[in-house]
Amino acid sequence: MLELRNVDAAIGIIPILRNLTFRVDAAETVALIGRNGAGKTTLLRSLMGFTNVTGEILFEDRPIHDMHPSKRPGLGIGYAPEDRRLFSAFTVEENILLPAQSARLDAAETARRLDRAYAILPELREMAGRPAGNVSGGQGKMVALARALMLGTKLLMLDEPFQGLAPALARRYADALRALRDADRSVTLIITESNPSLLRGFAGRTLVIERGEISEGSLEPERANA
Ligand SMILES: Nc1ncnc2c1ncn2[C@@H]1O[C@H](COP(=O)(O)OP(=O)(O)O)[C@@H](O)[C@H]1O
Ligand SMILES: [Mg+2]
Structure with a gap:
């Protein structure tokens, strides 16, 4: 569903990125x-179109490397940056809805996708009306996930x-991702980490x-000690 061919990226x-060639299959x-x-x-930002890229990026067999960054989320790509970038004066729900507004989804589709996000992260429904500035760092990660889910119907x-999440919240986050995969068997996930142990037993493949x-x-190698 995603293929990179000889991709170089510069800031x-x-x-920064040199000769990346790999593919990721759906699901x-x-x-x-x-x-x-x-x-x-830089790799995730390059896929979103925020760096200077040479080479080819194909999404569902369609070249997207020349596509304007503002158009890419509309392909069904959701992106949760490492800094959460929530708008603290807006409510939790307003933050979740922002991508739907910028992508100009109609009201029915927006409502459907909001329900999908709440089905996967039901605890956010209870905090929907709170200013995003008042939620904890860990809860903010859940809000950022829900926001990414609004446009991330495919990828x-x-x-x-998981960076900086307390163990209980990290488990909760992983459970939410499992719930997403159970609810939508075709969804594709790319998750970065500097600490591989956080994704052990969760990811099907590692780059x-x-x-x-x-x-x-x-x-796997470190598993010998587990
Ligand atoms: N805005 C920037 N300007 C110049 N160099 C950058 C910028 N952002 C990142 N880099 C450099 O790009 C390289 C990769 O950074 P990054 O993609 O943030 O790595 P990671 O996310 O794996 O920690 C690093 O050498 C970093 O110093
Ligand atoms: Mg980084």
Whole structure:
């Protein structure tokens, strides 16, 4: 459903990603693992169109590397950046609804997708009217997930979602992702982490990124000690 062919990406004139060639099939959950500065965020941002890219990016067999960034979410791509970027003066629900508004979804479709997000994260319904500035950091991650779900009907890209989450909330977050996969068997997930143990037993496949280069990896070796 997603294919990169010889993709290089630069921020300004600084080359960051080098010769990335890989594909992700529909319904896969892929862990993108790499230490800080390896290029995880730059890769997700490149897929959203926020860097200078050469090479080819295909989404459902259609080239998107020249598509304007504002058009890409409309393909069914949801993106939760590593900094949550919630608008603190807006309510939780208003934050969740923002992408639907910018994508100009009609009221019925917006309501349907909001129900989908609440079905996966029911605890957010209870805090829907609270200012987003008043929720905890962990709850904010759930709000950011719900917001990404509004447009991520096909592909969801989550940038270090488990980073800084207390263990109970990390389990809750993982459960929500499992609920999503159970509810929608075709949804594709790309999840970055610097700590591979956070995704062990959850992702079906691992890509390792190191200094802007990618290779097929494994979450398994450290399991010997588990
Ligand atoms: N705005 C920027 N300007 C210049 N270099 C950047 C910028 N953002 C990131 N970089 C560089 O790009 C590389 C990859 O960063 P990033 O994609 O954020 O890595 P990760 O998300 O894996 O921690 C790093 O060397 C970082 O210093
Ligand atoms: Mg990052």
